[in-house]
Amino acid sequence: xxxxxxxxxxxxxxxxxxxxxxxxxxxxxxxxxxxxxxxxxxxxxxxxxxxxxxxxxxxxxxxxxxxxxxxxxxxxxxxxxxxxxxxxxxxxxxxxxxxxxxxxxxxxxxxxxxxxxxxxxxxxxxxxxxxxxxxxxxxxxxxxxxxxxxxxxxxxxxxxxxxxxxxxxxxxxxxxxxxxxxxxxxxxxxxxxxxxxxxxxxxxxxxxxxxxxxxxxxxxxxxxxxxxxxxxxxxxxxxxxxxxxxxxxxxxxxxxxxxxxxxxxxxxxxxxxxxxxxxxxxxxxxxxxxxxxxxxxxxxxxxxxxxx
Amino acid sequence: xxxxxxxxxxxxxxxxxxxxxxxxxxxxxxxxxxxxxxxxxxxxxxxxxxxxxxxxxxxxxxxxxxxxxxxxxxxxxxxxxxxxxxxxxxxxxxxxxxxxxxxxxxxxxxxxxxxxxxxxxxxxxxxxxxxxxxxxxxxxxxxxxxxxxxxxxxxxxxxxxxxxxxxxxxxxxxxxxxxxxxxxxxxxxxxxxxxxxxxxxxxxxxxxxxxxxxxxxxxxxxxxxxxxxxxxxxxxxxxxxxxxxxxxxxxxxxxxxxxxxxxxxxxxxxxxxxxxxxxxxxxxxxxxxxxxxxxxxxxxxxxxxxxx
Numbered sequence: 001x002x003x004x005x006x007x008x009x010x011x012x013x014x015x016x017x018x019x020x021x022x023x024x025x026x027x028x029x030x031x032x033x034x035x036x037x038x039x040x041x042x043x044x045x046x047x048x049x050x051x052x053x054x055x056x057x058x059x060x061x062x063x064x065x066x067x068x069x070x071x072x073x074x075x076x077x078x079x080x081x082x083x084x085x086x087x088x089x090x091x092x093x094x095x096x097x098x099x100x101x102x103x104x105x106x107x108x109x110x111x112x113x114x115x116x117x118x119x120x121x122x123x124x125x126x127x128x129x130x131x132x133x134x135x136x137x138x139x140x141x142x143x144x145x146x147x148x149x150x151x152x153x154x155x156x157x158x159x160x161x162x163x164x165x166x167x168x169x170x171x172x173x174x175x176x177x178x179x180x181x182x183x184x185x186x187x188x189x190x191x192x193x194x195x196x197x198x199x200x201x202x203x204x205x206x207x208x209x210x211x212x213x214x215x216x217x218x219x220x221x222x223x224x225x226x227x228x229x230x231x232x233x234x235x236x237x238x239x240x241x242x243x244x245x246x247x248x249x250x251x252x253x254x255x256x257x258x259x260x261x262x263x264x265x266x267x268x269x270x271x272x273x274x275x276x277x278x279x280x281x282x283x284x285x286x287x288x289x290x291x292x293x294x295x296x297x298x299x300x301x302x303x304x305x306x307x308x
Numbered sequence: 309x310x311x312x313x314x315x316x317x318x319x320x321x322x323x324x325x326x327x328x329x330x331x332x333x334x335x336x337x338x339x340x341x342x343x344x345x346x347x348x349x350x351x352x353x354x355x356x357x358x359x360x361x362x363x364x365x366x367x368x369x370x371x372x373x374x375x376x377x378x379x380x381x382x383x384x385x386x387x388x389x390x391x392x393x394x395x396x397x398x399x400x401x402x403x404x405x406x407x408x409x410x411x412x413x414x415x416x417x418x419x420x421x422x423x424x425x426x427x428x429x430x431x432x433x434x435x436x437x438x439x440x441x442x443x444x445x446x447x448x449x450x451x452x453x454x455x456x457x458x459x460x461x462x463x464x465x466x467x468x469x470x471x472x473x474x475x476x477x478x479x480x481x482x483x484x485x486x487x488x489x490x491x492x493x494x495x496x497x498x499x500x501x502x503x504x505x506x507x508x509x510x511x512x513x514x515x516x517x518x519x520x521x522x523x524x525x526x527x528x529x530x531x532x533x534x535x536x537x538x539x540x541x542x543x544x545x546x547x548x549x550x551x552x553x554x555x556x557x558x559x560x561x562x563x564x565x566x567x568x569x570x571x572x573x574x575x576x577x578x579x580x581x582x583x584x585x586x587x588x589x590x591x592x593x594x595x596x597x598x599x600x601x602x603x604x605x606x607x608x609x610x611x612x613x614x615x616x
Contacts, residue, residue, distance in 0.1 A: 081583075105533075130530050130532050131532060132533075134597065149532060150529065150530060150532070179529075189523055189526045189527065189530055190530065190533060192512075192515070192516050192519065192523075192527060192535070193516075193526075193527050193530045193531050193533045193534065193535040194530070194534045194535065195534075196512060196515075197512060197533070197534030197535050198534050199571075200508055200512060200571070201534070202574070202589060202590050202593055203567060203570045203571045203574055204500075204508060204567055205593040205596050205597075206570050206589055206592070206593055207500070207504075207563070207570045208500055208501075208596065209592060209595075209596055210570075211500065215496065215497060215500075218501075219497065219500060219501050219596075220596070220599045220600055220603050221458065221487075221603060222438050222458060222460070222497055222498065222501045222502070223501050223600050223603070224438050224439060224458070225413075225438050225440075225498060225501045225502025225505070226501065226502045226503075226505030226506050226509070226541055227502065227505050228600050229505070229537045229540075229541060230505055231596050231597040231600045232537075233534055234590075234593040234594075234596070235593070235594050235597035235598075236590075238586075238587050238591045239587065241586075241590050242583050242586040242587045243583075245578045245586060246578065246583055246586070249578055249579070249581075252578060253575065253578060255515070256571075256575055256578075258515050258518070259512055260568075260571070262511045262514050262515045262518075263507075263508070263511045263564075263568070266507060266511055267561065267564055270557055270560060270564075271561060273554055273557075275389075275550050275551075275554055278546075278550040278554070279546050279547065279550045281514055282510050282544075282546030282549050282550060283546045284514070285510055285513040285514055285517065285539070285542040285543070286542075286546070287517075288513050288516065288527075288528070288539050288542070289513075289539040289540065289542065289543035290543075292528055292531050292536050292539045295528050295529060295531070
């Protein structure tokens with residue numbers, strides 16, 4: 001699409017929200033020269049100050065209207081619950097032909113929150129980079145976060161194909177493989193691959209938190225037996241995840257219901273000493289792991305300096 | 309205890325079962341010269357052949373009675389369900405003063421399965437190295453598996469203190485830190501830190517396996533969102549885990565009940581849009597993760613050549 005890879009893809013990109021994902025986009029885009037100007041906008045005073053210290057952008061403001069002035073691309077990188085309020089504010093301030101995108105983990109509700117506030121001639125290309133770590137905030141980001149990962153885009157039937165392609169190219173240049181998908185289908189797939197795992201991890205770590213005092217220290221000490229993997233998932237940004245569950249309620253509750261039925265079946269098998277049932281259930285899950293490894297999705301994301 | 313670290317700790321060690329843990333013990337003991345003779349015993353023809361090829365022992369047999377003849381230390385490294393049958397066989401063949409140990413993830417039932425078959429003068433020192441990977445079999449083991457990990461020993465009140473100390477010294481030399489604990493208490497702690505996490509991981513991977521065909525491929529593709537960590541846990545040895553759940557039934561069902569109540573509470577909060585409840589629950593679990601990192605229990609076990 002853009003044969004001259006030295007020219008920036010966008011003249012001005014505005015990032016609203018500058019946490020793990022926003023700051024990783026800023027670092028990657030700066031490193032690769034993908035935007036001539038990056039405007040950083042966040043309501044948090046400490047995040048804005050941190051972003052400035054880290055040199056994540058060319059301009060910094062708390063005011064989204066100021067931030068989006070003249071922008072070719074605006075990416076919402078806040079928790080999902082803030083989208084509607086932000087869209088209301090920036091809608092009238094966007095320049096004709098501007099593209100609005102986001103990085104949220106729920107896509108149908110994102111469209112419903114943003115689209116009504118955009119004028120004709122502004123293009124919505126919702127996005128979801130399937131990458132992340134347990135850490136939050138501007139200092140947690142790193143330029144390589146998206147490399148080798150999927151980025152799912154969920155344009156609506158009305159979305160301009162050129163706009164979708166431009167956002168696709170941005171993600172490809174940041175190292176991702178792009179998949180275009182229907183928003184509702186995205187929400188169902190992610191409900192099982194991401195939302196339910198997080199809900200369960202939060203739950204079991206919460207269950208351990210409520211244990212009798214004399215056991216708590218030992219839970220930490222002997223966490224290598226499986227528990228520690230759940231603590232990592234359950235350390236993710238609570239505000240972001242609250243919004244994910246509220247905004248993908250239907251799909252999450254559906255998957256949770258299936259999970260609960262399956263867990264009850266296993267519980268029953270344990271209670272009635274049905275070893276053969278347990279063995280068969282444990283045996284078949286190995287095939288899925290093999291496929292995850294074959295798909296090269298088995299390595300956790302780790303910020304380079306945190307790798308041991 | 310043994311100031312001359314060049315002399316082997318044991319003249320003859322017999323390993324019954326030579327999977328991930330047994331073969332890692334063999335490699336570590338050989339590397340450090342902890343046993344003058346290692347006898348390897350397993351009922352599987354292919355595992356015995358593989359162990360021989362890998363040079364994991366000095367003698368190899370399918371016959372546990374032959375394997376334990378003259379042994380100072382016998383370690384059961386099979387799934388828990390085989391303990392009673394093996395103990396019945398080897399009980400009369402053990403030499404006076406021999407120590408019997410194991411590496412199983414459930415300790416009270418292990419004692420009940422083994423102890424009645426030992427003669428006076430034979431010492432039972434049950435053990436549980438809190439270390440492992442998703443891989444099984446003699447080729448999956450590696451000498452460094454136990455380094456930096458806890459090994460829990462659960463001697464009974466009758467166990468000879470000298471025998472406990474000798475097994476402790478073996479684990480320390482293999483790189484572990486030893487903790488002595490009551491068997492029933494061990495089983496409760498591990499029910500939440502290890503057994504329940506495995507049960508949940510098996511369940512959610514099973515739930516995904518049952519999805520409609522058009523979603524299955526996407527579940528693999530987008531597993532980086534959290535699901536892949538569960539697939540790793542759910543790839544563990546199904547025979548071993550079947551036995552863990554059957555033999556630690558009471559503690560597992562108790563923790564599962566608590567977990568289910570907590571999950572139901574979260575489910576209700578999602579259904580009724582109780583954002584504040586969700587946020588509070590997700591916020592408090594971060595503290596546990598901080599403590600896991602402080603306790604330096606946060607790095608997964610990876611065989612050196614598998615590390616990327």
